[in-house]
Amino acid sequence: MxxxxxxxxxxxxxxxxxxxxxxxxxxxxxxxxxxxxxxxxxxxxxxxxxxxxxxxxxxxxxxxxxxxxxxxxxxxxxxxxxxxxxxxxxxxxxxxxxxxxxxxxxxxxxxxxxxxxxxxxxxxxxxxxxxxxxxxxxxxxxxxxxxxxxxxxxxxxxxxxxxxxxxxxxxxxxxxxxxxxxSASTGMVVELFGKPSHAAEPENGLNPGMAMAEMILAFNKIIEEKKTFEALTLLTVIHARLGEVAFGTNPGYGTVMATLRSYRQSDLQKLKELTAKAVEAIANKYGLKYKISFEEEFPxxxxxxxxxxxxxxxxxxxxxxxxxxxxxxxxxxxxxxxxxxxxxxxxxxxxxxxxxxxxxxxxxxxxxxxxxxxxxxxxxxxxxxxx
Missing domain, CATH: 3.40.630.10 (Zn peptidases)
Structure with a gap:
């Protein structure tokens, strides 16, 4: 026709x-x-x-x-x-x-x-x-x-x-x-739980800021190792938030969000596993509790x-x-x-x-x-x- x-x-x-x-x-x-x-x-x-x-x-x-x-x-x-x-x-x-x-x-x-x-x-x-x-x-x-x-x-x-x-x-x-x-893709949300305190007494709190910074660097290192994956695989940190905008506080909560993406479903699964291991290791290092969730998953x-x-x-x-x-x-x-x-x-x-x-x-x-x-x-x- x-x-x-x-x-x-x-x-x-x-x-x-x-x-x-x-x-x-x-x-x-x-x-x-x-x-x-x-x-x-x-x-x-x-x-x-x-x-x-x-x-x-x-x-x-x-x-x-x-x-x-x-x-x-x-x-x-x-x-x-x-x-x-x-x-x-x-x-x-x-x-x-x-x-x-x-x-x-x-x-x-x-x-x-x-x-x-x-x-x-x-x-x-x-x-x-x-x-x-x-x-x-x-x-x-x-x-x-x-x-x-x-x-x-x-x-x-x-x-x-x-x-x-x-x-x-x-x-x-x-x-x-x-x-x-x-491509396959998913949004990864990492929540880090420490302990808030007054900004004048940071030693009495547990601020996840250093862990967040280390985590972002770890994510970047994982994705730079191209030989780990069979095909194009990407990780983009799209958002990070530490506490609230309040100069009198030492925050006890932080969030890091990233988009994980790959041509292959198997590579995406591998990336999810590697990032999860990095989160666990860094959270344990700083004495933080954590939660990982995935949103907007596309096969x-x-x-x-x-x-x-x-x-x-x-x-x-x-x-x-x-x-x-x-x-x-x-x-x-x-x-x-x-x-x-x-x-x-x-x-x-x-x-x-x-x-x-x-x-x-x-x-x-x-x-x-x-x-x-x-x-x-x-x-x-x-x-x-x-x-």
């Missing part, structure tokens, strides 16, 4: 602008989910599941013969970012201070809605198609939560596919990679070679340029929870060589990608059915 075969493109563009103007943060996407649910009704899906894994929405489109053939799932994200947009002149700029769609999730949702439009005009000859609108991608919580919902598990997809727009790549270019597409996003080949074939038929990614992307994406459970692929769609990068304050999703993304997804359905 040609990339411009969307009869209701003006309505879809209006939807994208509405979503952009009314962003919601991870886990709080109630109005977004309600709008998506309402829009889906235009296309007469066979079923719409709501409040899946929180605010998630899943539309079911059955083929002409749903009893035979595969079930294919496509995903988009509902959530926006806690960043102030710098697009005051944009007619549909975010109406919510400090919150904006600066990752393109508004565009991804609209691509999935465009696919719903295409399916309403021509269902697949067999099998079923699931359109999944996922909450909380930015925090890494949404995919996992949806996969705990029995209603979704009963649908048992045979294939899962997702895409992400990629600034820095030519518009409409399809970016693929077998195996690891995006590596893996793509099945056969599913990636499907994407390549569809891109070729649509006369789109295909770029093979030499290395995995350093950012993380919780679609890895889906590809860990089901056969599938995650791929990129170039959003322009000069496009501002994701999460930048002046980013804005290019609407030209909506027909392209929808055509790719629709073509994937046909390609899978023809296998």
């Amino acid at each position: 040609h990339r411009t075969d969307l009869k209701d493109l003006p309505d879809l563009l209006a939807l994208r602008q509405h979503l952009h103007r009314h962003p919601e943060l991870s886990g709080a996407e109630k109005a977004t989910a309600a709008r998506i649910t309402s829009e889906l009704q235009k296309y007469a899906p066979d079923a719409v599941l709501t409040e899946v894994g929180g605010t998630g929405v899943v539309a079911v489109f059955k083929g002409d013969d749903p009893q035979i053939g595969p079930t294919i799932l496509f995903r988009a994200e509902l959530d926006a970012l806690p960043i102030q947009e710098e697009h005051e002149a944009l007619p549909y700029a975010s109406a919510t201070k400090g919150v904006a769609h600066l990752c393109g999730h508004d565009g991804h949702m609209t691509i999935l809605m465009a696919l719903a439009s295409m399916l309403s005009h021509k269902r697949p000859v067999r099998g079923s198609v699931l359109l999944l609108f996922q909450p909380a991608e930015e925090t890494g919580a949404g995919a996992f939560a949806m996969l705990q919902d029995e209603r979704l598990l009963r649908l048992q997809p045979d294939y899962v596919f997702g895409l992400h727009n990629l600034p820095g790549f030519p518009l409409h270019q399809v970016v693929v990679r077998n195996e690891v597409f995006a 590596a996003t893996l793509s099945d070679a056969g599913a990636v080949q499907v994407v390549r074939q569809v891109a070729k038929k649509l006369e789109l340029q295909v770029q093979e990614a030499v290395q995995p992307f350093r950012w993380s994406e919780d679609f890895g929870h889906f590809t860990a459970k089901y056969k599938g692929a995650f791929f990129g769609l170039g959003s322009g060589a000069s496009q501002p990068q994701l999460h930048h304050a002046n980013y804005n999703f290019p609407d030209e990608l909506i027909p392209t993304g929808a055509a790719l997804f629709y073509g994937i359905i046909q390609e899978v059915l023809n296998q």
Whole structure:
């Protein structure tokens, strides 16, 4: 199908602008989910599941013969970012201070809605198609939560596919990679517990400041030993806090936070173990109690070679340029929870060589990608059915 075969493109563009103007943060996407649910009704899906894994929405489109053939799932994200947009002149700029769609999730949702439009005009000859609108991608919580919902598990997809727009790549270019597409990552929080005292009597307290400084140096030393890891592995200290701003106190509490990241899940696990050992040794040295926790855990996003080949074939038929990614992307994406459970692929769609990068304050999703993304997804359905 040609990339411009969307009869209701003006309505879809209006939807994208509405979503952009009314962003919601991870886990709080109630109005977004309600709008998506309402829009889906235009296309007469066979079923719409709501409040899946929180605010998630899943539309079911059955083929002409749903009893035979595969079930294919496509995903988009509902959530926006806690960043102030710098697009005051944009007619549909975010109406919510400090919150904006600066990752393109508004565009991804609209691509999935465009696919719903295409399916309403021509269902697949067999099998079923699931359109999944996922909450909380930015925090890494949404995919996992949806996969705990029995209603979704009963649908048992045979294939899962997702895409992400990629600034820095030519518009409409399809970016693929077998195996690891995006990195695994997690946020590490180390809490250190000493004993507070008056600043005039520091000897009567136990200040974790020296331990914090030593810990940060130890983390940096671990990550500098490149031979310890099989592939690219990173640790970034993102926050450190010692007590409160009060000159009369000798603080007894401190926190160090870091982002751990790797191309390989095994390397990330090794990094977690090494940093935990360093924390234990340093805390014991200074007589401190400690607590380690991990937040916003993203598994590596893996793509099945056969599913990636499907994407390549569809891109070729649509006369789109295909770029093979030499290395995995350093950012993380919780679609890895889906590809860990089901056969599938995650791929990129170039959003322009000069496009501002994701999460930048002046980013804005290019609407030209909506027909392209929808055509790719629709073509994937046909390609899978023809296998």
